[in-house]
């Protein structure tokens with residue numbers, strides 16, 4: 001079923017809110033990820049390894065958020081077009097429930113599952 005105008009409005013607002021919160025989260029994450037200090041007095045050998053691992057995990061989180069941010073931006077650009085909410089693969093409408101969870105989705109759930 002295609003989105004109603006009201007559902008379209010809801011998804012559109014969700015996307016715009018998501019854009020703002022992702023940008024904030026990325027900024028915060030980048031601010032808090034300081035380079036690992038090599039000062040042996042501040043960090044023992046083990047905790048330095050921990051710090052490096054933690055930093056790598058943090059970097060992975062930021063990469064994922066940035067990827068999602070670019071998908072969100074792409075979806076926002078599609079909002080005005082008739083293609084919004086239509087699966088890019090099978091061209092069937094994407095379920096509203098799915099768009100509420102991942103409003104940046106470009107594919108319907110069955111196509112997305114096949115792609116995994």
Ligand SMILES: [Zn+2]
Nearest residue numbers: 087090108111
């Ligand atoms: Zn599909």
